[in-house]
Amino acid sequence: MGNILIYCDTEGGRICDGGLELLTKGRFLASRLGFSLNALVVGHGVRQFARQLHLYGAEKVFYADDERLKEYLTLPYCRIATVLAQRLSPEIFLFGATDLGRDLAPRVAAELKTGITADCTSLEVGDYVDKEGNLYRDLLYQIRPSFVANQLTTIVSPVCRPQMASIREGVMKMEPLAEAVGGEDVELDAGALLQEDDFRVEVVERHDVAREVDLKSANVIVAGGYGVGSRENFKMLDRLADVLGGQTGATRAAVDAGYADGCRMIGQTGLTVAPKLYFAFGISGQVQHTVGMSRSEVVVSVNSDPYAPIHKIADYAIVGDMMSVARRLIQTINQNRH
Amino acid sequence: MSFDRDEPASGKLIRKEMGKIKILVLVKQVTDTRQTLDNVFGASGVINRDSLPAVFNPEDLNALEVALSLRETVGGEVVLVSMGPARAAELIREGISRGADSGVVLCDRRFAGADTLATSHALAQAARKIGADVIFAGRQSIDGDTGHVGAQVAQQLGMPQITYAESVAISADGRLKVVRRLSDGTQTVLSTLPAVVTVSGSAKPCRPCNVHRMLRFRKTEVKMWSAEDLQGDSSRYGSAGSPTRVIASVKYESPERVGERFEDSPEDIDRLCKQLMEKHLID
Numbered sequence: 001m002g003n004i005l006i007y008c009d010t011e012g013g014r015i016c017d018g019g020l021e022l023l024t025k026g027r028f029l030a031s032r033l034g035f036s037l038n039a040l041v042v043g044h045g046v047r048q049f050a051r052q053l054h055l056y057g058a059e060k061v062f063y064a065d066d067e068r069l070k071e072y073l074t075l076p077y078c079r080i081a082t083v084l085a086q087r088l089s090p091e092i093f094l095f096g097a098t099d100l101g102r103d104l105a106p107r108v109a110a111e112l113k114t115g116i117t118a119d120c121t122s123l124e125v126g127d128y129v130d131k132e133g134n135l136y137r138d139l140l141y142q143i144r145p146s147f148v149a150n151q152l153t154t155i156v157s158p159v160c161r162p163q164m165a166s167i168r169e170g171v172m173k174m175e176p177l178a179e180a181v182g183g184e185d186v187e188l189d190a191g192a193l194l195q196e197d198d199f200r201v202e203v204v205e206r207h208d209v210a211r212e213v214d215l216k217s218a219n220v221i222v223a224g225g226y227g228v229g230s231r232e233n234f235k236m237l238d239r240l241a242d243v244l245g246g247q248t249g250a251t252r253a254a255v256d257a258g259y260a261d262g263c264r265m266i267g268q269t270g271l272t273v274a275p276k277l278y279f280a281f282g283i284s285g286q287v288q289h290t291v292g293m294s295r296s297e298v299v300v301s302v303n304s305d306p307y308a309p310i311h312k313i314a315d316y317a318i319v320g321d322m323m324s325v326a327r328r329l330i331q332t333i334n335q336n337r338h
Numbered sequence: 339m340s341f342d343r344d345e346p347a348s349g350k351l352i353r354k355e356m357g358k359i360k361i362l363v364l365v366k367q368v369t370d371t372r373q374t375l376d377n378v379f380g381a382s383g384v385i386n387r388d389s390l391p392a393v394f395n396p397e398d399l400n401a402l403e404v405a406l407s408l409r410e411t412v413g414g415e416v417v418l419v420s421m422g423p424a425r426a427a428e429l430i431r432e433g434i435s436r437g438a439d440s441g442v443v444l445c446d447r448r449f450a451g452a453d454t455l456a457t458s459h460a461l462a463q464a465a466r467k468i469g470a471d472v473i474f475a476g477r478q479s480i481d482g483d484t485g486h487v488g489a490q491v492a493q494q495l496g497m498p499q500i501t502y503a504e505s506v507a508i509s510a511d512g513r514l515k516v517v518r519r520l521s522d523g524t525q526t527v528l529s530t531l532p533a534v535v536t537v538s539g540s541a542k543p544c545r546p547c548n549v550h551r552m553l554r555f556r557k558t559e560v561k562m563w564s565a566e567d568l569q570g571d572s573s574r575y576g577s578a579g580s581p582t583r584v585i586a587s588v589k590y591e592s593p594e595r596v597g598e599r600f601e602d603s604p605e606d607i608d609r610l611c612k613q614l615m616e617k618h619l620i621d
Contacts, residue, residue, distance in 0.1 A: 074489075074499055099520045103501045106486035110455060110493035115581030118484035128585055141585075151587045160581035200349050200498045201533075204515075205526035220620070244620055262540070263521075269483060277619040298619055299595065300610070315595050316610055320602025328607045333620060336611055 002035040005090040005162070007081060008053060009100050010041065015049050018096025018169040023056035025123060025172045026094065030057075032125055033138055035091060038062060042080050044070035047185065054180035061183065066190035068199070071206075072100050074107060075198040076190075082111040083193055090162045092140050094123075097166035105166045115157035116164040117142035119268065121171045121291050128156050139163065145268045145287045152287065170216070170272030171291065213247060213263045220246025220277045223266055223293070226253035227282025227303065228322060234259050236326045237281055243330050249273065251289045267292035281322045285310030302326075349498075349530025350471070351512030352412055359414035359531070361405045362465055363438065364475035364491065365398040367422050367429045394429055397476025399436075399544035401537040404506045405474045406437045406545065411508060414471075415439045419464050421449055421457060427560035434555045435547035442468075446564040451577030454482075458490035460575055463568040465495060472514065473534045477502060488536035498529055501536045 004026050008019030023039060030037040039058035041049050043065070050061040064080045081104065085093055093108075095101035097119045109116035124141040139156045140163040146153040157163045215221060222241040224234055234248065241248045250260035252269055266273055267289040278296035283289060285301075285308060293299070294313065301314035302325045311317035318325050352359065370393045405416045418433045418441030420426045430441030444460050452460065465473055473492075478485035485501070492499035504519040513528040519540050565572050573579060600606040614620045 074501075078493075099502065102485050103489060103499070106454065106484070106489040107493045107499065109486075110458065110490040113455070113581075115453060115455060116486065117582065118486060128583070130583070146587055151589060153584055154586045154588075155582050155584055157581045158583060201500060201527050201529040203525060203527050206523065207525075208523040277614065298614075298617070300614075301597070311597050311599075312594050314597045316600060316613070317597040318600045318602065318606070318610070320600075325602050325607065328602065328604065329611065332604075332607050332611045336608075336615065 002033065002091040003088055004030050004033075004035050004037050004092040004094070005085065005088060006037070006039045006058070007093070007095045007101070007104070008039050008041045008049070009096055009098055010043050010046060010049065015041070015052055016096060016098065016169070017174055018098055018101070018167070019053075020056050020176075021169065021172040021174045022094050022096060022167060023053065023058055024175050025167075026092075027057040027177075029092065029123065029125065029140070033091070036060075038088065038090070040064075040081060040084055042069055042077050047187075050185045051180060054183050055176045056174075057177055057181055059181055059183040060186055062186045062188055064188040064190040064193070066194065068194065069190060071203050072104075073199065073201055073203070074103055075200065076194050077104055078107045078111065079193060079195070079198055080188060080190065081108045084188060085112055085162060093162035093164045095164075095166045097168045101166045105164060109164045112162065112164075114160040114162060114164055115155075116166070117144060117155045118166050120144045120165045120167045121152075121268075123165065123167065128158055130158060134158075140165070145291055168268075168272055168291075170274065170295075213261075215247050215249055215264065215266065215271050215273050218247040218273070218275050220244040220279075221249045221266070221273055221275045221293075221296075222246055222279040222281065223249035223251070223283060224254055224260065224281045224322075225251040225283035225289070226257055226259075227284070228254060228259055229282070231259045233323055236323055237279075240279070240326050240330055243333050244277070246275070246277070249293075251283055280310050280314065281326065283310050284308050285313060350532070351530060352508050352514075353512055357413075359412060359471040360469055361408060361414050361416045362468060362470040362473040363398070363402050363405045363416060363418050363433070364461055364473065364487065365402065365418050365420045365429055365433060365441075366395040366476070366479050367392050367420065367426045368395045368479050368481040369393075370480075392425070392428075394432060395476050395479045395481075397478065397537060397539050399476075400539055400541040401474040401476050401535075402433055402436060402438065403542050403544040404503065404535070404537050407542075408472070408506060408508075417441060417468055417470075419444065419461060419468070421445075421452070421460055424562065427562075430560045431555055431558060432547065434558065435552040436545055437548065437551070440561075442561040442563055444568065445562045446575075448565045448572065448576045448578075451580065452575065453580035453582045454484055454486035454490055455581060456575055456577070456579035458487050458494055459570070459579060460565075460568060461487065462491045462494035463570045464563065465491065467563075467568060470495075471531050473497070473532070474506075475534070475536050477536045477538045485536070488534055492534035495532070495534070497532045497534050499534045499536070500527055500529055503535045503537045504541045506535060506537075
């Protein structure tokens with residue numbers, strides 16, 4: 001029987017949501033393909049997470065526990081992941097597209113001489129016929145936005161195994177089972193596997209920035225695009241966000257143009273958010289942005305172009321001058337409160 | 339700088355007596371996609387990729403600056419390596435005008451259609467041929483957005499990788515000291531040489547082209563290397579060496595919502611705010 005392996009990242013003493021989202025997705029893939037589903041977790045004191053991973057559907061939880069693995073380092077983590085993949089020969093091996101996953105996954109893929117797709121937003125199963133007419137059944141469709149606006153690209157790895165991908169956090173649902181699957185916890189002997197050579201890079205300092213900007217947990221996000229036009233104009237969005245008790249977000253183009261800080265970027269190369277209320281000011285609605293916000297509960301679009309695609313994915317579409325609308329919204333909300 | 343630490347178990351330290359070090363910078367000529375992401379092309383959304391300018395991948399410029407600064411500190415030679423069509427020679431000339439010593443384009447039909455694994459194989463072979471002590475590259479390219487190549491070059495060369503670098507210095511004991519910019523803060527790491535470092539856009543911007551160098555190297559021949567020049571296993575280059583296949587690109591249809599229309603008028607905005615309040619979306 002084939003198997004699927006999910007790398008589960010930890011942060012601050014807990015399993016990251018990304019891994020749980022992938023296990024949830026992995027259950028569907030596994031039942032569709034008749035595969036088993038397994039998880040890998042690496043770190044120090046990580047055995048405690050096994051129960052939670054079983055609850056999300058992992059049949060076997062492989063873990064490597066070692067004091068030297070307390071902090072993420074590419075080489076030792078890569079060795080553990082590579083050795084396990086060589087041992088299990090999974091058909092599919094998935095990572096979250098976090099800082100860690102984006103550093104680790106491509107290196108593991110190169111170790112295994114297989115293909116990998118970065119930053120997927122969805123995964124499906126389908127067939128592929130190559131130029132010579134050979135049919136490959138039930139491949140993993142690795143789907144991600146392409147750099148051409150509003151295009152999604154599907155990538156497969158017909159021959160090489162495992163089929164690997166990193167998947168954006170927040171794009172897939174995370175659902176525990178009613179009851180944990182009865183499974184096994186298998187310890188990988190880190191002491192025997194790791195070599196001195198794996199510790200050529202040493203972490204000497206770390207500054208965690210307590211995120212002042214916490215877009216992911218904001219109930220309201222007021223986002224602006226390139227169309228907002230200036231950093232000055234963005235301040236109006238900040239004011240609206242303040243009035244609403246929310247946060248300001250931005251598209252990549254707005255960040256590249258210097259209108260907003262990178263930590264506020266939403267979309268393919270930024271964060272994925274799902275607030276209750278999302279305002280889109282001067283955003284046209286290209287997929288590179290909308291993949292990061294399409295799960296918002298209610299979307300209000302503001303754009304002077306009545307045909308801007310963003311209006312089509314909005315629950316409320318305001319056609320008008322952005323600054324004027326922002327000003328009027330601030331006024332009206334304040335009035336209605338008094 | 340003091341260089342009196344024992345050589346670590348693996349890897350080299352930067353020492354005065356080691357002479358010139360070889361600093362490679364992996365660079366890519368990309369389509370300037372940055373302007374296509376938002377309103378620039380209006381509602382029709384049609385983009386003619388060929389009409390867009392080919393530019394230096396932005397984060398590769400940050401990588402070049404790190405390389406040039408390192409050369410100023412320790413001495414050495416900065417060599418650019420790019421894989422692409424012959425016109426990528428422009429990119430090498432631009433890099434030389436900005437201060438690099440030389441450059442080479444990996445240019446061969448057999449390299450075409452490469453995914454990140456095959457691309458990194460070619461780049462790694464070039465690095466072997468040149469003999470790199472340290473390799474810098476942009477964190478990712480704006481037209482591929484994968485961020486895979488740096489890590490995969492490092493793997494193929496058996497070098498450690500340090501991703502998301504924001505600044506690079508030499509530690510007192512002769513190791514690379516790299517500050518990494520992560521989504522939740524910064525991290526400082528030390529690494530022996532050789533190593534691959536991918537540089538983030540938050541690093542120092544690259545110095546501009548020097549006019550004298552620009553004029554001097556305007557027509558300089560740029561070396562072109564083929565698959566033969568790189569040797570190695572030719573089945574690992576280009577589309578033959580690429581495990582992945584792009585099977586389809588389709589227009590993305592966002593899930594449509596029933597959009598109620600409003601104008602920028604006091605009545606409309608008031609009506610909207612009342613609706614949002616009724617739904618307890620604002621209070």
